[in-house]
Amino acid sequence: MLKIEHLTKKFGGNTAVNNVSTTVEEGKINAIIGPNGAGKTTFFNLISGVHRPTSGTITYDGRDITSLRTDAVARLGVARTFQATTLFDNASVLDNLIVGHRLRTRSGLLDVLVGSSRLREEERICREKARNALDFVGLSHLENRLAGDISQEERKRVAFALALATEPRLVLLDEPAGGVNPEETVGLAELIRKMVRNGLTVCLIEHKMDMIMSLADKILVLSYGEKIAEGTPAEVKANPAVIDAYLGSDHADI
Amino acid sequence: MAPASTTLESVLNVEIFLQQVLNGLTLGGIYSLVALGLTLVYGILHVPNFAHGAFYMVGAFIAYTLMTRWEVNYWLAMLGAAAVVAVLAAAAERLVFHPLRHETGLHPMIAAIGLLLFLEAGVQVIWGPDFLRMPTPYTGIFDIGGITAPAQRLLIIASAFALMLALHLFLTRTVMGSTIIAMAQNREGASLVGIDANRVAMLTFAVSGVLAAFAATLYAPINLVYPAMGHLVITKAFVIIILGGMGSVPGAILGGLIIGFAEAFGAFYVSDHYKDIIAFAALVVILSFRPQGIFKGGH
Amino acid sequence: MLNRLHGPLGWTLLFLAGLLFPFVVGNDYHLTVMSTAYLFAIATLGLNLIVGYTGQFNLAHAGFMAIGAYTVGILTVDHGFSYWLSFVLAGAVTVAVGLPLGWVSLRLKGHYFSIFTLCVGYIIYLVIEKWEDLTHGPVGIIGIPAPEPIGDFGFETPRAQYYLMFFFLVLGVWAMRRIVNSLLGRTFMAIRNGDDLAEALGINLMRNKLLAFLISVLYAGWAGALYAGFVRFLGPDIAGVHHTFDMTMYMLIGGLGTLIGPLFGSLSVPWITQYLQFLQEYRFVIFGPILILLVIYLPHGVVGTWLGWRARRAAQVSAAAKPE
Numbered sequence: 001m002l003k004i005e006h007l008t009k010k011f012g013g014n015t016a017v018n019n020v021s022t023t024v025e026e027g028k029i030n031a032i033i034g035p036n037g038a039g040k041t042t043f044f045n046l047i048s049g050v051h052r053p054t055s056g057t058i059t060y061d062g063r064d065i066t067s068l069r070t071d072a073v074a075r076l077g078v079a080r081t082f083q084a085t086t087l088f089d090n091a092s093v094l095d096n097l098i099v100g101h102r103l104r105t106r107s108g109l110l111d112v113l114v115g116s117s118r119l120r121e122e123e124r125i126c127r128e129k130a131r132n133a134l135d136f137v138g139l140s141h142l143e144n145r146l147a148g149d150i151s152q153e154e155r156k157r158v159a160f161a162l163a164l165a166t167e168p169r170l171v172l173l174d175e176p177a178g179g180v181n182p183e184e185t186v187g188l189a190e191l192i193r194k195m196v197r198n199g200l201t202v203c204l205i206e207h208k209m210d211m212i213m214s215l216a217d218k219i220l221v222l223s224y225g226e227k228i229a230e231g232t233p234a235e236v237k238a239n240p241a242v243i244d245a246y247l248g249s250d251h252a253d254i
Numbered sequence: 255m256a257p258a259s260t261t262l263e264s265v266l267n268v269e270i271f272l273q274q275v276l277n278g279l280t281l282g283g284i285y286s287l288v289a290l291g292l293t294l295v296y297g298i299l300h301v302p303n304f305a306h307g308a309f310y311m312v313g314a315f316i317a318y319t320l321m322t323r324w325e326v327n328y329w330l331a332m333l334g335a336a337a338v339v340a341v342l343a344a345a346a347e348r349l350v351f352h353p354l355r356h357e358t359g360l361h362p363m364i365a366a367i368g369l370l371l372f373l374e375a376g377v378q379v380i381w382g383p384d385f386l387r388m389p390t391p392y393t394g395i396f397d398i399g400g401i402t403a404p405a406q407r408l409l410i411i412a413s414a415f416a417l418m419l420a421l422h423l424f425l426t427r428t429v430m431g432s433t434i435i436a437m438a439q440n441r442e443g444a445s446l447v448g449i450d451a452n453r454v455a456m457l458t459f460a461v462s463g464v465l466a467a468f469a470a471t472l473y474a475p476i477n478l479v480y481p482a483m484g485h486l487v488i489t490k491a492f493v494i495i496i497l498g499g500m501g502s503v504p505g506a507i508l509g510g511l512i513i514g515f516a517e518a519f520g521a522f523y524v525s526d527h528y529k530d531i532i533a534f535a536a537l538v539v540i541l542s543f544r545p546q547g548i549f550k551g552g553h
Numbered sequence: 554m555l556n557r558l559h560g561p562l563g564w565t566l567l568f569l570a571g572l573l574f575p576f577v578v579g580n581d582y583h584l585t586v587m588s589t590a591y592l593f594a595i596a597t598l599g600l601n602l603i604v605g606y607t608g609q610f611n612l613a614h615a616g617f618m619a620i621g622a623y624t625v626g627i628l629t630v631d632h633g634f635s636y637w638l639s640f641v642l643a644g645a646v647t648v649a650v651g652l653p654l655g656w657v658s659l660r661l662k663g664h665y666f667s668i669f670t671l672c673v674g675y676i677i678y679l680v681i682e683k684w685e686d687l688t689h690g691p692v693g694i695i696g697i698p699a700p701e702p703i704g705d706f707g708f709e710t711p712r713a714q715y716y717l718m719f720f721f722l723v724l725g726v727w728a729m730r731r732i733v734n735s736l737l738g739r740t741f742m743a744i745r746n747g748d749d750l751a752e753a754l755g756i757n758l759m760r761n762k763l764l765a766f767l768i769s770v771l772y773a774g775w776a777g778a779l780y781a782g783f784v785r786f787l788g789p790d791i792a793g794v795h796h797t798f799d800m801t802m803y804m805l806i807g808g809l810g811t812l813i814g815p816l817f818g819s820l821s822v823p824w825i826t827q828y829l830q831f832l833q834e835y836r837f838v839i840f841g842p843i844l845i846l847l848v849i850y851l852p853h854g855v856v857g858t859w860l861g862w863r864a865r866r867a868a869q870v871s872a873a874a875k876p877e
Contacts, residue, residue: 048753074755086747090853090861092868099739103755109764112735113728123736146868166755302664353849360610363667364805365848367798372841379835485794489675492668531679534672541669542657 001026001170001201002047007056009039009046009225016042018225019056024170029196030203031212033236034222035245040205041083043222044172048080049073060170075103079168083175085159089148093139093158096147097130098123100165126165133161136198137191153184160191171195173204177211189215213237221245272401274518280407282514283414287469288487289494289506290421291462297438297501298458300358301351304366306466306491307484308373313339313467314474314483315377318388328391328471336467343463344456352455378481390475410472417468418507421461425503434458438501486530493537564726571719581711586827587820588711591718592780594819595725597800598812599772604801605810606733607765608745609659612797613670614773616677619792621647621774623681625781626694636700640778647774648767655766659759662748671794678792693788700782714783721779725772730812732768741765745810802840805847808857817856 002024009017017039024030032040045051047058049070058066065073074080087096105122112119134140137157142150150158156176163171176192177185189211192202206212212219212233219236221229223245229236236242288310295303313335320331350369354362392405425431436444437454445451470483477483494513498505513533521529575584600614624643628634634642658669681688688694700708700717708717732738740761743751752758781787800815803822808814826836851858 050749050752069757070749070752071755071757074753080753082750082753086750088742088746090864092864099736099743099756100754102736102740102743105736107736109732109737109768112731112737115731119735126736144868146865149865149868162754302668350845350849357852359608359663360604360809361848361852363610363664364801365845367801368841368844368848370841371795371798371837371844375835375837375841379838486675489671493672496665496668527683528679531676531683534676534679537669537672538657538676541661541665 001061002203003057003059004047005057005059007043007046007058008054009042009051010054016225017046017053017222020222020225020227021056022220022227022230024201024203025218026201027196027199028201028217029192029215030201031216031219032203032205032222033207033209033212033219034228037224038222039225040222041174042225044080044174044205047073048078048172071103074166074168077167077169078172079163079166079170080172081159081163081174081176083178085155087147087155087158089146091147092144093147093150094127094130094134094143096158097133097161097165098126100133100162101126101129101167103166129165129167130161133164134158136164136194137161153180153188156180156188157191160195164195168200170201170203173202175205175207177206177208185211269401270522274522275515276401276403276407276411277521278511278515278518279411280514281517282511283411284469284473284510285487285490285494285514286507286510287414287417287465287472289491289498289510290418290503291465292488292491293495293498293501293503293506294434294458295462296495298434299351299355299455301362301366302492303351303462304363304488305346305369305373306462307488308370309339309343309463309484310466310470310487311481311484312342312373312377313463314388314470314479315381316467317471318386318474318479319381321389332468332471335471336464339463339467340460341463343459347456347459351459352452355455374481374484381481383481386479388471388474388479392475404476406475410476413468413472417465421465422503424461430457434461490533493533496537497540564730568723571723574719575712575715584711584715586823588715588718588783589780590820590823591715591722592776592783593796593800593803593823594816595722595779596773596776597803597815597819598725598729599769599776600797600800601769601804601809601812601815602729602732602741602772603765603769605804605815606738606745607741607762609762609766610667611670611766611769612667612794613654613674613677614769614800615794615796616674616792617647617651617770617773618777618780618796619677619681619787619789620650621777622781622787622791623688623694623777624774625778626697626787627687629698629781630694630696636698636782637703640700640775640782643778643781644771644775647770647777651767651770652763655763655770656759659762659766674792674794674797678789678794681792682789688789691789693786695786697781697785697787699785708782718779718783721775726812726816729772733812737764742810802844805844805854808854808860811854811857811860813860814854814856818854 004023005021007017007020008015020043032043034040042051046053049065049068049072052067056066057064060073060076060078063076065076068076105126107116107119107122110116131140131143134143137160139154139157139161142154147158156178160173160176173192177188180188185208192204192215196202214233216233219229219231219233220227221236221239221242228241228245229239231239288306291309292303292306295301295306316338317331317335320326320334321328326334346369350365351362354365390406392409394405396403396405396408425435433444433449433454434457436447436449437451437458444454474483490513494509495502495506497512498507498509513536516532516536517529520532574587578584578587596614596618600611603609603611621643624646625636625639628639628642629636654673658666658673661669682691684690699714702708706713708714740751740756743754743756744758744761748758777791780791800819803818804815805818806822807816807818829836847854853861
């Protein structure tokens, strides 16, 4: 589904991602792990179009998306969450989600001023998609709660819902379980499995090893911007280069 | 200043050229001093202090009052103004910017504007809206090889560069100064080593106030003192720090000189009428092509 | 109780209050104050769209108001155009100037955008002041005609002018309300929340920011055009950045990013300054610290804080009603 070839990104003198090639398998849960500063978020940023690669190509469904802008990538069906979720705290959870489906609508200023039927229909659809997404992540009961009043784990779920409202085929999750306790982590992992069961492809960055090991179908390991291992959880766990990278760095969590 | 002349002769005239160099150094010196204060504050606190022009303006008024009401010597008046504005700036940091230190976006900018408006209105209440003339003891004019060099301008150039040198020594050779540099380079690291961020913030603001007050007092004798006097200067100072890199000391000095020269030469060779637009036009042009400025912000 | 004032009922009441205002107040002076307040309210509504809803602090807003005003002044006085034609053209000119400026400036983020627009505002002011052949320079333009009558409605009396301003304010509020409550408004708010997230949601940043910017300067330009026909003379001063600061204060007092907020601010503050006449020149001795205190303690403004409190109460009630 997503093919990455010789992807490199340099920021001035610093090479954040160095000649990484990998594939993201459709319908599977792909994970990216690595010590801090390994370039994982930069990798996501390159895929979603936040940065332009210094060299290399990114192919999505056979189509070259290397130099596409972020919103164009999103329209192609690649959704993305961030480590920190900014929501409009003074509005309801549902209100926050309605804009998620905006990219699939076409209403513009004229529609707004005239109050066209297209606008009414699209707003209805957006609201419906927002409800569906909220229901999917199991938070329908929070529909009218103020976004500022929900817990961290609920915020993470709402971020998922926002990504889902864009009707993606591939979802990039950046530390979806950040700041969440072990019990809630299991819940989020189950949600990710549910997403895949419903036809999505997931690619996630995480530091929580037990979550990754039990969740991922395929793992890519980055260290200092380079790919040092790739394979199933069992293969990666036994890989000496991986063990070395983790024990040799200030990372915990294994 | 003589109006823009269209004769080839005047364009090629070396003396006229050197005259503009002198003017450029004068303007550049003032702009650099103002920009330095602004860039220090931005580099440490990431706040574009729109009220910096008010510090500048208050400095001039204090010096003016000291000189006219209490007949204080020019230099002492300058020091007095610097001291008052230093306190004012530190108080502003405590009362206005410190509570907003976690906010990004609009609110710190709006607060700075509120402070600016308050200080301007306050000055107007106390001194009235009129244009005041600051008496300078240095009215002599030197003739250096055909160039008219008013003493005040030479003074501005000398003092401005002396101040920049003093600032450099302060930042690199004193303990207090090095705390500022440490905070600028690595805020977390600095607090780990026990540097009090609050103290440094107040100090930085105080230093920026001192620089502004000196600049205003140096420049006022060849201009006038009035409540809105900070507007043009401060807007140009913002242009300078964006061009030179926000937070960069060398950038502020270099940028100030560039803008000073551009204005001096532009005023004579292009149009005196539109000279103020030069700095802003430069910003518009440069940011249109390089949205991040010319130099990256550095320290 | 107060809850029912929101939505159509509340707006209808405000509309009626505006309609009846001239009959309630005694004299023309009050009408003039209110009419001027309406003008700046229209401009403030525009500013609120780009600042409060899209998160970009445009400090050149008064400059665009001046462009609209001067278009009317120059076309009517120097070229004999009719007022209404000039009015329409004022909108076009403002948007035409706003397009390249917006395109260039909206690529800048945060502080850079504000500083850049501050400079743009200055350039506009300086150009108006210096380009004497076009704008009459510091002398300004005098003798701008009042708007020509439309059908049987003439606009020579203060009362007629009041209703003219009121009409445009109502129109402006209506359009803005439509925009802000629609998918388009939500798009702008998503941008305010964060460029990165908005883009990740498939929103074209440049196109939408530019749209918000152009709508906002159109409001400013037309407010300026109305100003020209109302006050009948212009000076470079109208491009001064202090007008933008005034409008910023209205927005902040009312509440950024709400609709009622800027309206409340721009309609109440001029009255307060009127009654405290001595404050006119020195009003910022009081308003400056108020602005600072608001930003620190009441960042959502009077209306914004009240709306937030109300929403929280509604959410709590709803949560208590539903069994978890």
